[in-house]
Amino acid sequence: MKKLDQIEKKQIFTVPDGYFDQLPLAIQERVSQKRSISWFGVPMLRLALPVVALLVVGIVWFKPFSSSLSIEEELSMLNESDLIAYLNESDLTSDELINTFNLSSEEVNNLEQEVFQSLQSSEGILESLIDEYTIETENF
Amino acid sequence: MADLLEDQELLLKIRNPETRNYGFNMLVRAYQQRVYWLIRKMVIDHDDANDLTQEVFIKVYKAIDNFREDSQLFTWIYRIATNECLSYLSKKRKRFFLPLEDVGKELAGKLDNSSLISGDEIQKKLQLAILKLPDKQRLVFNMKYFEDMSYEDMSEVTNTSVGALKASFHHAVKKIEEYLESN
Numbered sequence: 001m002k003k004l005d006q007i008e009k010k011q012i013f014t015v016p017d018g019y020f021d022q023l024p025l026a027i028q029e030r031v032s033q034k035r036s037i038s039w040f041g042v043p044m045l046r047l048a049l050p051v052v053a054l055l056v057v058g059i060v061w062f063k064p065f066s067s068s069l070s071i072e073e074e075l076s077m078l079n080e081s082d083l084i085a086y087l088n089e090s091d092l093t094s095d096e097l098i099n100t101f102n103l104s105s106e107e108v109n110n111l112e113q114e115v116f117q118s119l120q121s122s123e124g125i126l127e128s129l130i131d132e133y134t135i136e137t138e139n140f
Numbered sequence: 141m142a143d144l145l146e147d148q149e150l151l152l153k154i155r156n157p158e159t160r161n162y163g164f165n166m167l168v169r170a171y172q173q174r175v176y177w178l179i180r181k182m183v184i185d186h187d188d189a190n191d192l193t194q195e196v197f198i199k200v201y202k203a204i205d206n207f208r209e210d211s212q213l214f215t216w217i218y219r220i221a222t223n224e225c226l227s228y229l230s231k232k233r234k235r236f237f238l239p240l241e242d243v244g245k246e247l248a249g250k251l252d253n254s255s256l257i258s259g260d261e262i263q264k265k266l267q268l269a270i271l272k273l274p275d276k277q278r279l280v281f282n283m284k285y286f287e288d289m290s291y292e293d294m295s296e297v298t299n300t301s302v303g304a305l306k307a308s309f310h311h312a313v314k315k316i317e318e319y320l321e322s323n
Contacts, residue, residue: 004313004317013256020172024165027198
């Protein structure tokens with residue numbers, strides 16, 4: 001039987017030339033990109049409000065059958081990860097959304113409250129957003 | 141001792157906001173090769189290893205402030221690397237729905253087709269034998285055989301007892317030798 005210790009230990013894998021010289025730079029660049037989480041200079045929390053407004057209005061307008069659920073109940077059924085994914089993909093500005101749907105200041109305040117409550121109910125998401133917001137405002 | 145002092149210096153620099161980037165850069169340079177080669181031996185393909193290595197160091201960057209120094213810095217980083225590796229391979233296995241295909245065959249295929257793999261027949265055969273092992277056992281084998289890590293360090297990395305690691309390694313050696321004999 002061929003014994004393992006009879007086989008010479010060799011490194012058969014290779015890397016492209018200069019790979020380990022450029023790897024730290026590539027990593028540093030990715031770390032810097034991840035720190036920059038606000039988009040068009042608008043902090044994420046401020047974007048959450050109008051996006052939630054859009055989604056709520058969309059649910060009310062486009063729902064095919066009348067629902068016995070209140071807006072608050074509808075909102076509480078929204079998935080936070082879907083909201084966050086929508087934030088990352090949407091290119092609407094907060095002003096455009098607020099102006100389009102003519103929300104009163106009371107409606108804005110109520111929606112803002114709903115957003116914070118729904119975020120707080122999800123473990124770690126609010127803290128994570130706050131951490132990212134804090135990081136974004138630091139100078140590097 | 142020298143490593144410990146260097147690690148303490150690195151951590152001091154990273155925890156100082158003014159030198160954080162510099163310190164982290166030094167940490168990457170200190171550990172990049174060990175992390176990369178650990179991963180590369182598991183995933184075979186350079187591009188996959190490159191992606192995973194970068195992910196590991198991004199996770200290190202995010203978590204370094206929570207590093208409690210109750211283990212060595214290198215075993216902490218290695219733990220992140222091994223978890224990333226095993227998680228990647230596990231997800232890959234779940235994606236293979238066809239019974240005839242498996243991750244082992246795909247990895248074995250990369251041994252033959254990559255320009256970034258050299259080595260004679262016996263070396264490639266050894267790699268094929270290693271690929272037959274379950275992922276965790278393969279990891280243990282690689283750490284012991286290629287890096288000559290102590291069982292105590294491996295125990296910290298894998299959160300597995302020294303006895304279990306010794307048994308796993310010796311069983312892996314037996315399986316590899318049987319494969320080499322029959323192929």
